Amino acid sequence: MKLAGIKIPNHLSWRLAALAILVIILLPIVLVASRSFMLETDNIGHISSNLLPLYLSNTAILVLGTSFVTLILGVSTAWFVTVYEFPFRKVFEWVLILPLSIPTFINAIAYVGLTDYAGPIRIFFRWIDLDIYLDIMNHTGAIMVMSLVLYPYVYITSRSAFLLQSGSLIEVSRSLGQSMFKTFSRVVFPLAWPAIFAGLILVIMEVLNDYGVVSYYGIPTFTVGIFRSWLALGDLSTAIFLSMIVLTFVVILLALEFRFSQKKKVSNDKPDAVFARSIPKRKWLIFLICFLPFLFGFIIPVCQLLWWFYLAYSHDVWLHLIRLAGNTAILGALSSLFIVILSIILVYTFRLSKSNGLKRGIAKLPMLGYAMPGAVIAIGVVAMVLLINPNLIYSGIAALIFGYTVRFFAVGYGSIESGFDKISPQIDDAARSLGSDTFRNLIKIHIPILKPVLIGSLIMVFVDVAKELPLTLILRPFNYETLATNAFQYAKDEMAPRAASSSLLIIFASAFPVYYLNQILHRK
Amino acid sequence: MKLNVNHISKRFGNTEVLKDVSIEIQSGEILSLTGESGCGKSTLLRIISGLETPDSGSISLDGEDITNWKPEHRNFGFVFQNLSLFPHLSVKENILYAIGKKERNPDRLGELISKTGLDGLTNRYPHELSGGQQQRVAIARALAINPRILILDEPFSSLDELLKAKIREEIFDLLKSLGITTILVSHQATDAFLISDKLVVMKKGEIQQYGKPSEVYQNPISPYVSDLFGASVIFKGKNVSANMVSTDFGSLKLENNRNDTLQLFVRPEKIEITNSEDYNLSGRVVKKEFKGPHDVLKIGNENSSEFISLETERCSIEVGDKIYLRVPENDIQIFE
Numbered sequence A: 001m002k003l004a005g006i007k008i009p010n011h012l013s014w015r016l017a018a019l020a021i022l023v024i025i026l027l028p029i030v031l032v033a034s035r036s037f038m039l040e041t042d043n044i045g046h047i048s049s050n051l052l053p054l055y056l057s058n059t060a061i062l063v064l065g066t067s068f069v070t071l072i073l074g075v076s077t078a079w080f081v082t083v084y085e086f087p088f089r090k091v092f093e094w095v096l097i098l099p100l101s102i103p104t105f106i107n108a109i110a111y112v113g114l115t116d117y118a119g120p121i122r123i124f125f126r127w128i129d130l131d132i133y134l135d136i137m138n139h140t141g142a143i144m145v146m147s148l149v150l151y152p153y154v155y156i157t158s159r160s161a162f163l164l165q166s167g168s169l170i171e172v173s174r175s176l177g178q179s180m181f182k183t184f185s186r187v188v189f190p191l192a193w194p195a196i197f198a199g200l201i202l203v204i205m206e207v208l209n210d211y212g213v214v215s216y217y218g219i220p221t222f223t224v225g226i227f228r229s230w231l232a233l234g235d236l237s238t239a240i241f242l243s244m245i246v247l248t249f250v251v252i253l254l255a256l257e258f259r260f261s262q263k264k265k266v267s268n269d270k271p272d273a274v275f276a277r278s279i280p281k282r283k284w285l286i287f288l289i290c291f292l293p294f295l296f297g298f299i300i301p302v303c304q305l306l307w308w309f310y311l312a313y314s315h316d317v318w319l320h321l322i323r324l325a326g327n328t329a330i331l332g333a334l335s336s337l338f339i340v341i342l343s344i345i346l347v348y349t350f351r352l353s354k355s356n357g358l359k360r361g362i363a364k365l366p367m368l369g370y371a372m373p374g375a376v377i378a379i380g381v382v383a384m385v386l387l388i389n390p391n392l393i394y395s396g397i398a399a400l401i402f403g404y405t406v407r408f409f410a411v412g413y414g415s416i417e418s419g420f421d422k423i424s425p426q427i428d429d430a431a432r433s434l435g436s437d438t439f440r441n442l443i444k445i446h447i448p449i450l451k452p453v454l455i456g457s458l459i460m461v462f463v464d465v466a467k468e469l470p471l472t473l474i475l476r477p478f479n480y481e482t483l484a485t486n487a488f489q490y491a492k493d494e495m496a497p498r499a500a501s502s503s504l505l506i507i508f509a510s511a512f513p514v515y516y517l518n519q520i521l522h523r524k
Numbered sequence B: 001m002k003l004n005v006n007h008i009s010k011r012f013g014n015t016e017v018l019k020d021v022s023i024e025i026q027s028g029e030i031l032s033l034t035g036e037s038g039c040g041k042s043t044l045l046r047i048i049s050g051l052e053t054p055d056s057g058s059i060s061l062d063g064e065d066i067t068n069w070k071p072e073h074r075n076f077g078f079v080f081q082n083l084s085l086f087p088h089l090s091v092k093e094n095i096l097y098a099i100g101k102k103e104r105n106p107d108r109l110g111e112l113i114s115k116t117g118l119d120g121l122t123n124r125y126p127h128e129l130s131g132g133q134q135q136r137v138a139i140a141r142a143l144a145i146n147p148r149i150l151i152l153d154e155p156f157s158s159l160d161e162l163l164k165a166k167i168r169e170e171i172f173d174l175l176k177s178l179g180i181t182t183i184l185v186s187h188q189a190t191d192a193f194l195i196s197d198k199l200v201v202m203k204k205g206e207i208q209q210y211g212k213p214s215e216v217y218q219n220p221i222s223p224y225v226s227d228l229f230g231a232s233v234i235f236k237g238k239n240v241s242a243n244m245v246s247t248d249f250g251s252l253k254l255e256n257n258r259n260d261t262l263q264l265f266v267r268p269e270k271i272e273i274t275n276s277e278d279y280n281l282s283g284r285v286v287k288k289e290f291k292g293p294h295d296v297l298k299i300g301n302e303n304s305s306e307f308i309s310l311e312t313e314r315c316s317i318e319v320g321d322k323i324y325l326r327v328p329e330n331d332i333q334i335f336e
Helices: A012-035 A043-083 A089-095 A104-115 A120-127 A139-164 A167-175 A180-209 A212-217 A222-232 A236-263 A283-312 A318-352 A357-371 A374-388 A397-421 A425-433 A438-467 A470-475 A483-492 A496-523 B041-049 B091-096 B106-115 B131-143 B161-178 B189-195 B213-218 B223-228
Strands: B002-012 B015-026 B030-034 B056-061 B076-079 B149-153 B182-186 B198-203 B206-211 B233-241 B244-247 B250-253 B261-266 B272-274 B281-291 B294-300 B308-313 B322-326 B333-335
Touching (some): A012 A357, A012 A397, A043 A180, A043 A283, A089 A283, A104 A120, A104 A283, A104 A483, A180 A222, A180 A236, A212 A483, A236 A357, A283 A496, A318 A357, A318 A438, A318 A483, A425 A438, A438 A483, A483 A496, B002 B041, B015 B198, B041 B076, B041 B149, B076 B131, B091 B106, B091 B131, B131 B149, B131 B161, B161 B189, B250 B281, B294 B322
Parallel strands (some): B030 B198, B076 B149, B149 B182
Antiparallel strands (some): B002 B015, B233 B244, B233 B261, B244 B250, B281 B294
């Protein structure tokens, strides 16, 4: 029976818009996956027998190495900051996140500068009549420079897991005669493992995504292979073949994470973080353990860059720098705006339609791009552009912005989704009962309420775009430079000091959302 | 074994949570700490177990000063308010948590399991257990270390009301049968005085009263202590002469030499309602509430704005009836 004047809302226009967005966002990934079934190239035979083992072993060494080092740095510092009272503890809570503002390849460049012939360490050695050759451009060096700026991912997730754990679990274990160390290894760590693993996955994704460090240090990994196949050989099939292997690995990782989070055992105790922090006997040792990652992950590389900046600033063509910053800002602003608008439409549509298991699954799909290495997405975008215009040689800035949108969609989408979740559905009903339609509701009610979340998302996406290297290198138009590509190019051309100005600009812009991240952590 | 708490004081910022608190507990005794929330009882418990350090004062065990011992070295079994079972470990693993691999023997586990009535549940996880079962696992886990003292912090507050009475009885029977020195914290004096050998009533960081539960119940030293045990009937009185106090409901013969105005506390079960005019207090029933097995009478008086509420068995008294109250003068507590 249909009542006069009452239409059951099916929100058709919203659904169509959401469907279109989903299809476009997922197309590059789908293209990479589907094209792998129809590869047509002679290079694949050569690559699989000669290069694949090398790519595989190099990638594996870097992934395992950085996982190991970031786990140790991230988990230990998070644990100390949470349960012990020691000098400057409160400051460490947030400065330990700061290294995250340095892109891995910039850290790599800074450390090469520190340890090469003209760097302060070698100068000091020669001064004491000792010439030691310090080579960090190898696996160990790459693992260290990446770990020093990536450990905050593990630190952040471990710390919030420790904070959410009930303090009385720690206390009960101690009252049962177990030391702090045993308590940590038998209770705290197993319970926090799903969260720690989630942070570790972000580290692994960054390592898989990295092109700057490995190409600068001359370590051929999968990303390097993808670059060579496409940019040097113009061989899309091989690029897709290699991308597929990385993609498979990523999917396995995500499946593992899903499994861990399913098995997560939650204590029904309420979190009571207000337990007494114990004052350790060796509080200065703990201070040192927390200070070293910050020293090597932030202070030292930033000082090196500042020193280079001092050496080279007279050479810096300011106008050129302004143009680079302008390019970066335009890319960042447009991509973040796209992501935020499209995310709002998607999330709002999911909100309007009744939720069920399938929809909840679909709602997670746009997050996929963040898990994919930039080079893989770039190859997908190239495949898509070639589909539209097979004669295109270089793609324009639109393809680049589209690439960013796919790659960083999850950053904006995730926070907007959780922002919407916090608005009670009764508000929608109340507005509808007052005769307001869905579009008006969105503009007049949801968007104003979500303003802080939206601004936060814009900033986070902007910074991620500014730091991005591999995707930019593949998709940028000819001679189009951003701060990141410029810094990378100078470093590759052995003119590292001139990379300093661009690098410092990226770092200072990134320090903002690091602060923002810390605020979020505190609100939890 | 003897535990002494000597002149403990503790501040958090500007608030003084404990002021010069001293307690003694003998081997095998069950001691209850009670008081309104925020009175410092939990902090005292945490100091005894080593989870907090006092600002001044000391804790000694058989004369040895243990104030600075870490919690893990004290060997005090602590059962937390929210139980804090390890969610990733089974019942068996929770209980064996503190026992080293070499020292584990099936007899010991079996003994703990049967003592706490957990037979058949050893392979379950905490979330698969009922509230009462979780409670018993927490106690079994604390007992596994052969504690010198068993400490229970608000053991019943996390249970839902319906189960509380049943589980309380089970746990009390268990504690009694164990014969272990026990400190029990409860904000409800009814829990506390049911089983303990000694009762400590705290208020604002200080000990108000300390003694056998029956003594404290019979002779509370302040309205606060009296109130903790639940409903008391309170009359406001005026001192007429050295052995006479007048209230709005009549006069009572009471020896006293206190101030002009005072409060008289009587346990409700001591008051007898009659309609014979022999007794000295009288009033009129203004309201009668049906409360299942019993009635509650609200009693007022023409010359008073005060009311008293009295729980009685089902009775035939109706609203408007005049009734007389027999109050044994020996059972009246006088507070200023």
